[in-house]
Amino acid sequence: MSQARPQPRPQVLAIDAYVPGKPAPAGARKTYKLSSNESPLGPSPKAVAAFRDAAASLALYPDGGAYALKAALAERHGLDPDWLMVGNGSDELIGLIASAFLAPGDEGLYNQYGFLSYPIAIRAAGATPVIAPERDLLADVDAMLARVTEKTRVVFLANPNNPTGALLPQSEVTRLHARLPATTLLVLDAAYAEYVAEPGYEAGAELVAKHENVVMARTFSKAYGLAGLRLGWIYARPYVIDAVNRIRGPFNVNLPAQAAGAAALADPDHLAAAVALNARWLPWLAREIAALGLEVPPSHGNFLLIRFADAATAKRADAALTAAGFALRSMGGYGLPDCLRLSVGDEEANVAVVAALRQFLSA
Ligand SMILES: Cc1ncc(COP(=O)(O)O)c(C=O)c1O
Numbered sequence: 486m487s488q489a490r491p492q493p494r495p496q497v498l499a500i501d502a503y504v505p506g507k508p509a510p511a512g513a514r515k516t517y518k519l520s521s522n523e524s525p526l527g528p529s530p531k532a533v534a535a536f537r538d539a540a541a542s543l544a545l546y547p548d549g550g551a552y553a554l555k556a557a558l559a560e561r562h563g564l565d566p567d568w569l570m571v572g573n574g575s576d577e578l579i580g581l582i583a584s585a586f587l588a589p590g591d592e593g594l595y596n597q598y599g600f601l602s603y604p605i606a607i608r609a610a611g612a613t614p615v616i617a618p619e620r621d622l623l624a625d626v627d628a629m630l631a632r633v634t635e636k637t638r639v640v641f642l643a644n645p646n647n648p649t650g651a652l653l654p655q656s657e658v659t660r661l662h663a664r665l666p667a668t669t670l671l672v673l674d675a676a677y678a679e680y681v682a683e684p685g686y687e688a689g690a691e692l693v694a695k696h697e698n699v700v701m702a703r704t705f706s707k708a709y710g711l712a713g714l715r716l717g718w719i720y721a722r723p724y725v726i727d728a729v730n731r732i733r734g735p736f737n738v739n740l741p742a743q744a745a746g747a748a749a750l751a752d753p754d755h756l757a758a759a760v761a762l763n764a765r766w767l768p769w770l771a772r773e774i775a776a777l778g779l780e781v782p783p784s785h786g787n788f789l790l791i792r793f794a795d796a797a798t799a800k801r802a803d804a805a806l807t808a809a810g811f812a813l814r815s816m817g818g819y820g821l822p823d824c825l826r827l828s829v830g831d832e833e834a835n836v837a838v839v840a841a842l843r844q845f846l847s848a
Pocket residue numbers: 521522573574575576577600643645646647674676703704705706712715716717
């Protein structure tokens with residue numbers, strides 16, 4: 486093939502594109518999408534109403550500064566609006582942070598089973614991903630620190646982590662931060678923060694308040710049930726916000742998303758109901774699946790990792806579940822080919838998926 490055409494940067498071609506959760510299987514009588522950690526409760530009716538109302542304004546550009554949404558976030562969380570930035574999903578913000586702080590030759594550090602957006606963002610910035618091994622599916626702070634060099638400009642840590650569900654104790658997060666160079670940015674990705682019930686957990690705002698080199702990333706995609714709108718936010722020192730703001734698209738968050746996000750923040754009861762539903766069904770699923778003889782590591786998110794005897798069994802389970810109408814997430818891309826990830830669904834989905842798993846194991 487002729488090379489006489491524009492060539493993408495080699496770093497771009499080194500990226501493994503993100504593989505999203507598969508849709509609910511076609512053909513089966515009733516289908517359940519349990520592959521993307523979405524909220525089974527869906528969004529607040531107030532957010533849906535705001536989304537519908539926004540239809541009357543679609544000829545207008547959104548507010549490029551997202552002032553109303555940032556004001557709502559600031560009020561809800563007790564934060565300074567000048568330390569906030571919103572994005573087209575927290576994915577966009579992860580990419581923008583990498584682009585703003587990583588140059589070719591720099592290193593971006595993350596964990597063995599860290600969220601797969603991180604290597605994409607690091608490579609897209611032309612930098613080198615460095616992976617710290619985990620211990621028992623948990624980030625190992627010593628292993629992370631051992632890989633920090635003078636080239637390490639950004640460290641990404643999801644807490645709780647996706648896909649393992651693991652929660653790094655707050656003391657370990659603090660220890661990691663305390664030993665990082667002042668010139669290294671620690672990005673605490675708290676996409677699942679709303680679900681965490683662990684005493685002492687702190688999503689990141691306190692560290693941001695105290696230190697210049699910390700970012701907290703949050704999303705409306707999980708507990709707020711607004712994944713389809715693509716809305717995330719970061720909280721960081723104004724110099725970080727300023728840098729990221731320089732390279733974002735001028736209208737990176739669309740008008741219905743801004744309206745729905747602000748309305749969702751005004752409905753704490755709905756958020757509480759989503760969290761309560763998860764608090765009821767996550768342990769139920771963990772217990773039932775463990776009782777089937779499968780290993781289920783403790784999860785602090787809205788999903789569970791299920792470990793099968795080996796990769797071939799996980800693959801057969803995935804196929805059997807798909808045929809029965811259930812989409813789960815295969816974990817080969819994360820180096821966990823013997824696992825599947827199951828998102829917590831509504832009661833019907835949870836009961837049905839356990840029955841389908843039982844049937845697969847007894848076949
Ligand atoms: C740890 C983690 N961070 C970020 C995201 C991205 O969320 P968003 O939908 O806001 O882009 C996800 C989504 O799965 C996630 O699991």
